[in-house]
Every structure is written in C-alpha cells, then in structure tokens.
Amino acid sequence: MGFRKLVSVILIFTLFWLLPISIYSLSSAELSEIPTNFLIYAQKPEHVKWMVDVRRRIHENPELGFEEFETSKLIREELDKMGIVSKHPIAVTGVIGYVGSGEPPFVALRADMDALPMQEMVEWDHKSKIPGKMHACGHDAHVAMLLGAAKILQDHRQHLKGTVALFFQPAEEEAGGAKRMIENGALENINAIFGLHVSAAILSGSVSSRPGPVLAGCGIFEAVISGKGVHATITRHTIDTILAASNVVLSLQHLVSREADPLDSQVVTVTKFHGGDAFDVVPDSVTIGGTFRALSKESLLELMHRLEEVIVAQASVNKCNATVEFFADDNLYPVTYNNEILHQHFINVAGDMLGTQKVEVIVEQAVVDTCNATVDFFADDSLYPLTYNNGVLHQHFVNVAGDMLGTQNVEDMKTIMGSEYFSFFSEHFLDTFTFSG
Numbered sequence: 001m002g003f004r005k006l007v008s009v010i011l012i013f014t015l016f017w018l019l020p021i022s023i024y025s026l027s028s029a030e031l032s033e034i035p036t037n038f039l040i041y042a043q044k045p046e047h048v049k050w051m052v053d054v055r056r057r058i059h060e061n062p063e064l065g066f067e068e069f070e071t072s073k074l075i076r077e078e079l080d081k082m083g084i085v086s087k088h089p090i091a092v093t094g095v096i097g098y099v100g101s102g103e104p105p106f107v108a109l110r111a112d113m114d115a116l117p118m119q120e121m122v123e124w125d126h127k128s129k130i131p132g133k134m135h136a137c138g139h140d141a142h143v144a145m146l147l148g149a150a151k152i153l154q155d156h157r158q159h160l161k162g163t164v165a166l167f168f169q170p171a172e173e174e175a176g177g178a179k180r181m182i183e184n185g186a187l188e189n190i191n192a193i194f195g196l197h198v199s200a201a202i203l204s205g206s207v208s209s210r211p212g213p214v215l216a217g218c219g220i221f222e223a224v225i226s227g228k229g230v231h232a233t234i235t236r237h238t239i240d241t242i243l244a245a246s247n248v249v250l251s252l253q254h255l256v257s258r259e260a261d262p263l264d265s266q267v268v269t270v271t272k273f274h275g276g277d278a279f280d281v282v283p284d285s286v287t288i289g290g291t292f293r294a295l296s297k298e299s300l301l302e303l304m305h306r307l308e309e310v311i312v313a314q315a316s317v318n319k320c321n322a323t324v325e326f327f328a329d330d331n332l333y334p335v336t337y338n339n340e341i342l343h344q345h346f347i348n349v350a351g352d353m354l355g356t357q358k359v360e361v362i363v364e365q366a367v368v369d370t371c372n373a374t375v376d377f378f379a380d381d382s383l384y385p386l387t388y389n390n391g392v393l394h395q396h397f398v399n400v401a402g403d404m405l406g407t408q409n410v411e412d413m414k415t416i417m418g419s420e421y422f423s424f425f426s427e428h429f430l431d432t433f434t435f436s437g
C-alpha cells in the first residue's frame with residue numbers, strides 16, 4: 001500500500017520464544033547469541049548473492065495481484081531445491097511452505113508477491129521487463145527475504161521444536177489476497193504470524209515498529225449523486241449535481257473534525273470527483289469517491305455508517321438523490337494490530353541482533369498535506385463580453401418592427417443569462433440584437 005509501511009517484526013527468532021522447553025534450558029547470554037549467529041549466517045556472501053539474484057529475477061518480471069504465476073513457480077522451485085514441502089495453489093497463486101517438526105506450535109512468516117501497475121522510469125540492469133508493471137512497493141524484496149529465511153531455517157531444522165509456515169501471499173495491493181488465503185484455510189493451526197515491510201523512510205540496517213494499532217483499518221466508498229442536468233444558465237430548472245456533490249465533499253470534512261474523538265485518529269478523504277464534460281451544461285449525475293480509515297473496528301464501522309448518512313442527507317438539501325457503495329466484500333480492511341507481548345519480543349531480539357540504537361519504537365505519526373490550486377479561464381477564446389443594446393438603436397428597431405408587424409407583435413423581452421458571440425461586435429459599435437419567433 002502506498003504509504004509509509006512499518007517493519008513489523010523480524011523473522012525466525014520468535015519461534016524459540018514460543019518454545020518454553022528450549023528457552024528455559026538456555027541462559028540469557030545464550031539466548032541473545034541466537035539472533036547474532038543467525039545474522040552472521042544470513043550475511044554469508046553466497047547466501048547474500050543468491051538472495052539478491054532472486055530479488056532481481058522477480059523485479060525484472062513483475063506480476064499483478066492474482067497473476068503471480070511465474071513468481072509463484074520461482075518460489076516453489078527454490079523451496080523444492082531446499083527440500084521444503086509446500087502447498088499450492090492457495091488463493092490462485094499463493095504458496096505455503098513448511099519447515100520444522102510438523103508439530104505445534106505453528107508460526108507463520110508472511111511475504112506478499114504482487115507488483116503495481118506502474119511504469120519503471122529508472123534505467124538500470126534489472127529494470128522491469130514488463131511495460132506498465134513494476135515492483136515499486138518492495139514485494140520482490142519481501143519474497144527474496146522470506147526465501148532467505150526459509151533457507152536458514154531449513155539449515156537449522158534439527159533445532160526447531162515446532163513448525164514455521166512460510167506464507168507467500170498473492171494480491172496485497174488491491175484485491176484482498178490475505179482474505180482469500182484465510183478462506184482457503186491458511187490460518188488453521190497457526191498460533192502466531194509475523195510480517196514485515198521494507199521502507200525507504202528507515203535507514204538500512206534499522207527496524208521500526210510499535211505495539212497496538214500499527215496500520216489503519218481502511219475502506220473505500222463511491223457515491224453517485226443524481227439530479228437534473230440542464231443548460232448552465234437555466235438555474236431555475238436545474239437540480240445541480242455539481243453543487244450538491246461539492247456540499248457533500250464539504251460536509252464529509254466534519255466527520256473527522258467535529259464527530260471523531262481527537263485522540264482516535266481517523267481519515268476521510270475524497271479523491272474522485274467526476275461529472276460533466278461541457279463548460280455550460282450541468283451534468284445529470286456526479287460520482288465522487290474516496291477512502292476512510294481508522295485505528296479501531298468500531299470507529300471504522302461508525303465512519304462507514306455516517307458517510308452514507310451524510311452523503312444521502314446532504315445531497316437531498318440540494319434536491320438530489322444519492323446512492324453509496326462500499327465494495328465491502330473485498331475492500332474493507334481491518335486494523336493491523338501488533339500483539340504487545342510479541343512486539344516486546346521483537347524489540348528484544350532486534351536489539352540483540354542490530355543494537356538497541358537501531359530499533360525504533362514509533363510513538364505517533366501525523367502527516368500534513370497542503371494543496372495548491374490552479375484555475376484556467378481560457379480567457380483568450382472563452383471570455384465573452386455582455387451583449388448591450390444601444391438605447392437609441394433599440395428604439396429605432398421597435399419603431400420599424402411595429403410599422404412592419406404591428407405593435408402587438410413586438411415584445412419587450414427580459415434580459416437572459418445566455419451569451420452570444422455578437423457581443424464582440426457590441427464592444428466596438430453601437431448595436432442592437434434582437435430575437436424573432
């Protein structure tokens with residue numbers, strides 16, 4: 001997902017924590033040696049070279065959600081070479097490998113596999129070979145890292161008194177791959193799961209996380225606001241969807257600023273506003289859409305409820321109707337919540353491995369964005385002067401027309417808000433402009 005993602009937990013070592021027998025038979029000095037030894041093992045040149053090579057192969061061949069067929073094949077081939085049994089397909093392209101005794105506890109490590117529909121713009125030796133697709137979110141690195149962890153675990157499998165399930169998950173970006181894996185039974189018997197995301201905002205060699213909510217729950221909405229479109233000047237007969245939709249956008253700002261608890265972070269952002277393609281016709285309907293986010297399930301559901309209520313009610317103020325769609329089956333994501341005990345374990349292990357100065361516990365995060373606006377009036381071609389009838393010429397027209405048609409057929413008309421190119425003449429000459437039936 002396209003915002004700062006946070007490293008949640010370092011891989012392997014949690015397993016030992018979950019195994020009381022092996023833990024209690026070790027001194028604390030011996031315990032803290034485990035991460036250091038694994039790091040040294042991971043840094044062996046041949047191991048690093050192989051992981052970098054895997055990552056580059058995946059980077060060159062990015063695949064979108066639920067289309068990760070080649071990535072999935074590469075993963076299974078590498079697991080086969082290591083002698084790791086795997087289950088496939090789970091949720092179309094997903095793979096789960098198993099390392100260890102085959103007995104509980106079962107601890108899952110998860111890597112996502114899909115790329116983004118973006119063009120890679122940087123020229124380098126391992127640039128994406130697929131136009132319009134790119135591993136821009138680092139999932140290629142995640143797969144390589146989990147395969148790296150798989151190799152280390154497999155090389156130490158005689159010490160494992162439990163089982164590590166290696167989750168290679170499809171479709172993280174949009175289409176709900178994790179949900180599909182769960183529906184396919186992936187979480188049966190699993191006692192704990194650890195995930196990790198690379199981030200350009202964190203220095204290489206450092207990790208960062210926090211206990212409790214770490215990533216927001218999120219949903220999307222799309223609303224169609226319908227009214228009655230007519231020519232822009234006939235304001236009396238229009239039911240103005242642009243105005244109604246604009247008022248809806250403004251009213252939605254109150255959900256977070258006036259209704260939410262300031263200590264309970266929430267976001268409502270309108271990101272789509274589509275309606276109309278003429279300069280002088282109000283469209284019959286306007287579609288708006290956006291996202292809403294919260295750090296608890298209750299707040300997320302309350303936002304969803306109020307979004308619909310406010311959109312429908314605010315649209316009706318301008319005599320418009322509105323329908324709201326949440327696409328909730330695939331697009332309502334729960335909050336990512338870090339278990340506090342596992343988080344503390346992560347802090348301890350990462351501290352032993354990297355040094356405590358390289359382990360950051362995030363306190364709070366706030367992002368403030370400002371927008372700039374530009375407005376174009378296309379004034380060279382599209383700024384019309386008003387059409388102004390000269391009083392003397394107008395009287396002349398009334399006299400002549402009265403003589404010609406009879407005075408009862410010469411109407412005094414009201415000014416109308418339409419425009420005419422004739423106005424350019426009227427800027428330069430004395431003129432009069434008339435209508436005839």
Ligand SMILES: *[C@@H]1O[C@H](CO)[C@@H](O)[C@H](O)[C@H]1NC(C)=O
Binds near residue numbers: 226319
């Ligand atoms: C809104 O819905 C009502 C009830 O279906 C309908 O009578 C009315 O014409 C609709 N108004 C607009 C502007 O679409």
Ligand SMILES: *[C@@H]1O[C@H](CO)[C@@H](O)[C@H](O)[C@H]1NC(C)=O
Binds near residue numbers: 372
């Ligand atoms: C807004 O414009 C200013 C001045 O040109 C610029 O420095 C700033 O980056 C712009 N902000 C955005 C969000 O585009």
